[in-house]
Amino acid sequence: MRSLSLLAGVCLSVNALAAVPANEPVQPIAPAEITSPAKVELGKQLFFDPRLSRSGFISCNSCHNLSMGGSDNLPTSIGHNWQEGPINSPTVLNSSLNLAQFWDGRAADLKEQAAGPIANPKEMAFTHILAIDVLRSIPQYRDAFKTVYGSEEITLDDVTDAIAEFEKTLVTPNSRFDKWLKGDKDAITQTEREGYELFKSIGCVACHNGPALGGNSFQKMGLVEPYQTDNPAEGVAGLTGKDADRFKFKVPTLRNVELTYPYFHDGAYWKLEESVDVMARLQLGRKLSDEEIGKITAFLKTLTGEQPSFALPILPPSSNDTPRPQPFE
Amino acid sequence: MRSLSLLAGVCLSVNALAAVPANEPVQPIAPAEITSPAKVELGKQLFFDPRLSRSGFISCNSCHNLSMGGSDNLPTSIGHNWQEGPINSPTVLNSSLNLAQFWDGRAADLKEQAAGPIANPKEMAFTHILAIDVLRSIPQYRDAFKTVYGSEEITLDDVTDAIAEFEKTLVTPNSRFDKWLKGDKDAITQTEREGYELFKSIGCVACHNGPALGGNSFQKMGLVEPYQTDNPAEGVAGLTGKDADRFKFKVPTLRNVELTYPYFHDGAYWKLEESVDVMARLQLGRKLSDEEIGKITAFLKTLTGEQPSFALPILPPSSNDTPRPQPFE
Numbered sequence: 001m002r003s004l005s006l007l008a009g010v011c012l013s014v015n016a017l018a019a020v021p022a023n024e025p026v027q028p029i030a031p032a033e034i035t036s037p038a039k040v041e042l043g044k045q046l047f048f049d050p051r052l053s054r055s056g057f058i059s060c061n062s063c064h065n066l067s068m069g070g071s072d073n074l075p076t077s078i079g080h081n082w083q084e085g086p087i088n089s090p091t092v093l094n095s096s097l098n099l100a101q102f103w104d105g106r107a108a109d110l111k112e113q114a115a116g117p118i119a120n121p122k123e124m125a126f127t128h129i130l131a132i133d134v135l136r137s138i139p140q141y142r143d144a145f146k147t148v149y150g151s152e153e154i155t156l157d158d159v160t161d162a163i164a165e166f167e168k169t170l171v172t173p174n175s176r177f178d179k180w181l182k183g184d185k186d187a188i189t190q191t192e193r194e195g196y197e198l199f200k201s202i203g204c205v206a207c208h209n210g211p212a213l214g215g216n217s218f219q220k221m222g223l224v225e226p227y228q229t230d231n232p233a234e235g236v237a238g239l240t241g242k243d244a245d246r247f248k249f250k251v252p253t254l255r256n257v258e259l260t261y262p263y264f265h266d267g268a269y270w271k272l273e274e275s276v277d278v279m280a281r282l283q284l285g286r287k288l289s290d291e292e293i294g295k296i297t298a299f300l301k302t303l304t305g306e307q308p309s310f311a312l313p314i315l316p317p318s319s320n321d322t323p324r325p326q327p328f329e
Numbered sequence: 330m331r332s333l334s335l336l337a338g339v340c341l342s343v344n345a346l347a348a349v350p351a352n353e354p355v356q357p358i359a360p361a362e363i364t365s366p367a368k369v370e371l372g373k374q375l376f377f378d379p380r381l382s383r384s385g386f387i388s389c390n391s392c393h394n395l396s397m398g399g400s401d402n403l404p405t406s407i408g409h410n411w412q413e414g415p416i417n418s419p420t421v422l423n424s425s426l427n428l429a430q431f432w433d434g435r436a437a438d439l440k441e442q443a444a445g446p447i448a449n450p451k452e453m454a455f456t457h458i459l460a461i462d463v464l465r466s467i468p469q470y471r472d473a474f475k476t477v478y479g480s481e482e483i484t485l486d487d488v489t490d491a492i493a494e495f496e497k498t499l500v501t502p503n504s505r506f507d508k509w510l511k512g513d514k515d516a517i518t519q520t521e522r523e524g525y526e527l528f529k530s531i532g533c534v535a536c537h538n539g540p541a542l543g544g545n546s547f548q549k550m551g552l553v554e555p556y557q558t559d560n561p562a563e564g565v566a567g568l569t570g571k572d573a574d575r576f577k578f579k580v581p582t583l584r585n586v587e588l589t590y591p592y593f594h595d596g597a598y599w600k601l602e603e604s605v606d607v608m609a610r611l612q613l614g615r616k617l618s619d620e621e622i623g624k625i626t627a628f629l630k631t632l633t634g635e636q637p638s639f640a641l642p643i644l645p646p647s648s649n650d651t652p653r654p655q656p657f658e
Contacts, residue, residue, distance in 0.1 A: 048396050057391075057407050067377050067644045074656055078386050082411035084657050259646050271649050307643045314636045315396045317588050320600050327403055328413050 025200065025209040028178035029094060029255065029305055032169040042144045043166025045313045046159060052131045053124035055080055056325025060117070060163065064092035066308060069259025070170060075267030076231075080125030087233050088267035091260045093308075094253055096168040098215035103249045103265050104236050105218060110164035115156060128156045133323055135159065140316030172256055172305025180302070188302050195299030198292055203284050213254035213303065221247045221265065224285035227278075231266035258301045272297045354529065354538040357507035358423060358584065358634055361498040371473045372495025374642045375488060380463045382453035384409055385654025389446070389492065393421035395637060398588025399499060404596030405560075409454030416562050417596035420589045422637075423582055425497040427544035432578045432594050433565050434547060439493035444485060457485045462652055464488065469645030501585055501634025509631070517631050524628030527621055532613050542583035542632065550576045550594065553614035556607075560595035587630045601626045 034040055046052065050059040063077040063085075064070050070093035072078075077085035087103055095101065101113035117123040118131050135141045135154050142152040149158045177196070179187035188196075199205055208214045218236055221227045227247065236245035249265050262268065263275040276293050280286045288296070363369055375381065379388040392406040392414075393399050399422035401407075406414035416432055424430065430442035446452040447460050464470045464483050471481040478487045506525075508516035517525075528534055537543045547565055550556045556576065565574035578594050591597065592604040605622050609615045617625070 050394075050397075051402075055407065056403055057401065062386075065379075067642055068379075069646070072386065073380075073647070074385055074654060078384065078656055082656075261647065270647075270653060273649075309640050309643075311638050312641045313396055314638075317398070318402070318590065318599075320602075324599060325403060327407055327411075 024181060025205050026177075026181065026213055027211040028181050029171050029173045029175070029211050031173045032171050034169060036148070036165065038144070039148045039162055039165045040169055041166075041313075042148055043162035043164070044310065045141075045144075045315055046135075046163050047166050048313050049315055051134045051315075051318070051322075051325065052118050052126060053080065054126040054130075054325065055124075055327040057327055058124050060092075060114070063089040063117070063123075066092070066170070069093060069256050069307075070095075071260045073261060075262050077123070079123040080121070083122045085122060087231070087265050088262070090252060091256065092167055093170050093172050093260075094212050094215070094255045096171070097210070097212040097253070098250065099217070100250065103233070104239055105250050106239055110167045111160045114160040114163040114167075130323060132156060132159065134318075137319050137322040138316050139319060170308045172307060175255070175303050175305035177299070177302040178305065189298070191295055192298045192302050195295035195297070196302075199296050199299055202280065202286055202288075202292075204279065204296070207251045207283070208254050214251040215253045217251050218248050219251050219283075221249050221282070223283045225282045227264075227282055229264075229266045229268060231268075233265055235265075254300060254303055256304050256307075258304045272300060276300070353510060354534050355506075355510065355542055356540040357510050358426075358500050358502045358504070358540050360502045361500050363498060365477070365494065367473070368477045368491055368494045369498055370642075371477055372491035372493070373639065374470075374473075374644055375464075375492050376495050377642050378644055380644075380647070380651075380654065381447050381455060381460045382409065383455040383459075383654065384453075384656040386656055387453050389421075389443070392418040392446070392452075395421070395499070398422060398585050398636075399424075400589045402590060404591050406452070408452040409450070412451045414451060416560070416594050417591065419581060420585060421496055422499050422501050422589075423541050423544070423584045425500070426539070426541040426582070427579065428546070429579065432562070433568055434579050435568055439496045440489045443489040443492040443496075459652060461485060461488065463647075466648050466651040467645050468648060499637045501636060504584070504632050504634035506628070506631040507634065518627070520624055521627045521631050524624035524626070525631075528625050528628055531609065531615055531617075531621075533608065533625070536580045536612070537583050543580040544582045546580050547577045548580050548612075550578050550611070552612045554611045556593075556611055558593075558595045558597060560597075562594055564594075583629060583632055585633050585636075587633045601629060605629070 047060040050057050050062070052059065058080065063072045065072055070091035072089050074089070076087055077089045079085050090103065096110060099105070101107040101110060102116070107113040107116060115128065118126050119128055132154055135145075142154065145154045145158055146152045148162065176187045176192075180193075199208075207217060207219050210216045221235070234246050236248040237243065239245075257263075257272065261272070262270045263272070264278075269275045269278060273293050276296050277288060280288045376389040379386050379391070381388065387409065392401045394401055399420035401418050403418070405416055406418045408414050419432065425439060428434070430436035430439060431445070436442040436445060444457065447455050448457055461483055464474075471483065474483045474487055475481045477491065505516045505521075509522075528537075536546060536548050539545045550564070563575050565577040566572065568574075586592075586601065590601070591599045592601070593607075598604045598607060602622050605625050606617060609617045
């Protein structure tokens, strides 16, 4: 009996594998490999520490909220003094897979990105020098940096390195779609499978491919038909000044897209169905039926992976020497 | 040899117990007893959910940050549209031990308290009706409320009950001082012990007693000498209209006081040493020496207990029917 069951299991497995076409343009998300737990723990504390902001109120997690798909679920973010941010806050989940960071790719990697919001007057509105002063005034941080980087000195380079190292752990493996990719044919429904086939056949996959289904190229928003928005962001052209780069943005990942509403660089669309419709019309010149939109949306929801699970970090207290936050000055 | 070691251990234990005077005015914090894990888990999600605010940005945890001693470490809190709050945000840690909630005790218990900030125009600036509408629009919340309360309907009563149930778990047992109280004579140093003796002999303990070292009475701030502040809060008099209640506030807990700076209802003092000095002068008519202040401060730092440890909750996503946040309207 026992070997019969085993055999049945093997047959099922072979069937399941046979059902998955080879050479898919999407690959599963690999789980995080943590080689330096102390560095990741330090980075986690820094990610959650609002003392890296002028107000003492805004942390990385405020706009890349790990309870909410690594985003803030707002059209554009709330910054220091309740300033309205210029652009939708991209998810930090799987962001290590991006070819560059920010919508316009102006940071080469997560480490470079992490320094940006701290000193951006519309975001955390601090200065790097003051942020470092705060950390240096806290004995437990000095100890942690010494353990991880061999020195109590604490530099911006170390701070952003630790934050980036934590962020690299924020991957979301084992989505239902990844299980299907790996051979479990029952992991997604027939409708979801049809959605995936449509996603490929109508051309979504031309930009949304690879393990993150995006994040690996810059593309023009409004390729066939212009995108209507009040948002003044010009994308890569803001960096290069080239007309050819106007409205060229990094293609966002579709991993966990069910959690990262509202959509597009201006956060103007809340519903996944509407976003699929807009994308098909503007990028592919194609008007999808409600049924097609429903199928693609169903597929997109299979991309929700295991969210990073960890204990809420407990932050070390300020000392008598810690510069005080200035929320209302 | 083995029984000798055992015997030595017993002797040590007897010694340790003998070193602790009987009938202390402070009792150890009892660990949380969780009788309804599903309710606590639901309450935790609600505590971390910024969709209970008009902006979609402010949650209970924004001002009662569990990474930071259950407080925001700001003089007064930042509310909707960056409004400056009227009073220092009290720690949620051990708040179940308070005789009433808020500085003026206007809420009888945690459940009643939890409803306040949601609808306060200076805090989360939402309405209870809209907050409930948001929760009802989210299938996973409907399921969770059905599991816990037997109905998908979701009422404010259920919402605040769940939040309060989570908050009751936010106790901080096993501080060094509690270990000492329980008989481990080496858990605190000689200086810390002397600080405790001073704390009792000069009269701090008259108000800061019980397991929370406070939270169990209302007292006038500035009993011997008036407290100088620009903060207009009048304490209990704001509720009763009685002159005798002016500047009468709930005595704050001293548990985890090392983490809950800045101090007093106006958050005007950042240093524990200064706060001890002010309290001794204004409440007890006593000018302490730097040495005495140092000893009492050392004692106060032994009151930092084990911080609540739990996984960051993952919030269920909004649905297409969820009312959208209005951060800038």
